[in-house]
Amino acid sequence: MDFSVAVxxxxxxxxxxxxxxxxxxxxALRGGAGLSLASGIAAVxxxxxxxxxxxxxVYTATDTGFLEFxxxxxxxxxxxxxxxxVRGWRAANGSR
Numbered sequence: 001m002d003f004s005v006a007v008x009x010x011x012x013x014x015x016x017x018x019x020x021x022x023x024x025x026x027x028a029l030r031g032g033a034g035l036s037l038a039s040g041i042a043a044v045x046x047x048x049x050x051x052x053x054x055x056x057x058v059y060t061a062t063d064t065g066f067l068e069f070x071x072x073x074x075x076x077x078x079x080x081x082x083x084x085x086v087r088g089w090r091a092a093n094g095s096r
Contacts, residue, residue: 001058001065010072017051017073018080025084029091051077
């Protein structure tokens with residue numbers, strides 16, 4: 001796998017792994033009803049399973065570019081949640 005392909009694909013799959021928990025987080029920020037601990041655990045579990053499956057597929061499909069792919073995936077995942085944490089902090093303290 002080419003370096004740029006590995007980095008871009010890793011970033012996209014990292015953001016894809018954020019989709020389920022991010023949907024719940026956005027509903028919580030907007031004060032949505034129907035949020036439960038079970039739905040949060042299910043969203044985190046779905047995120048973990050999807051990212052693990054993606055890493056397993058890439059690991060078995062190619063022997064080059066795995067480090068770049070994994071690093072990019074983790075970096076984009078963490079960067080997304082840093083941004084969301086700042087948004088949550090600002091919402092909790094009453095500022096926009």
